[in-house]
Amino acid sequence: MNAATLSFSSANLASQLDNCTPEQLDQLDFGVIGFDAETNVRLYNAFESQAAGLSPERVLGQPLFTNVAPCMNNFMVAQRFDDANDEGSVLDDTIDYVLTLRMRPVKVALRLLASPGSANRYVLVQRAPR
Incomplete structure (x- = not known):
């Protein structure tokens, strides 16, 4: 699979993201935050890290919705x-x-993805072009 062909609106995106390497996730032009059933962040791509100003070291393993x-x-x-x-x-x-x-407040589109039985859930973040 070629991560370059994935977009924020791709069909069946959660299963495709499940099969991406961290390097492939870093090639995407939208933010990817993947987390487990306990809401701990397991995947965090370079686009989101740079846009949010949070390093992967600070985010990975932390509860998404509280920390x-x-x-x-x-x-x-x-x-x-x-x-x-x-x-x-x-x-x-x-x-x-x-x-x-x-x-400062930033308008975005969020795509929320989860499937029964899948190890990962995703919040995808698409920021408006500047």
Whole structure:
């Protein structure tokens, strides 16, 4: 698989991201935050690290919704992952959002991805071109 062909809106993106190496994730032109069932960050690509100003060393292994991005710990983001998990359903939603942690408010699109039985869940971040 060629990571260069993946886009923020690609179909079946979660399963494709599951098969990417960290180097392939770093080639993407949108932010990738992959986390496990306990919400600990397992994947964090270079695009998101640079855009958010957080190093992988600071983010990897940390709980996403409390330590890394508490601005997403709400009904619009975190709760959707909980609901999909409780229902055993697939989550693939794209929402307009404003990131507020450690920065001036930034309008983004978030794509929320989760599948029953998958080890990873994803928050993808697409920032508007400057």
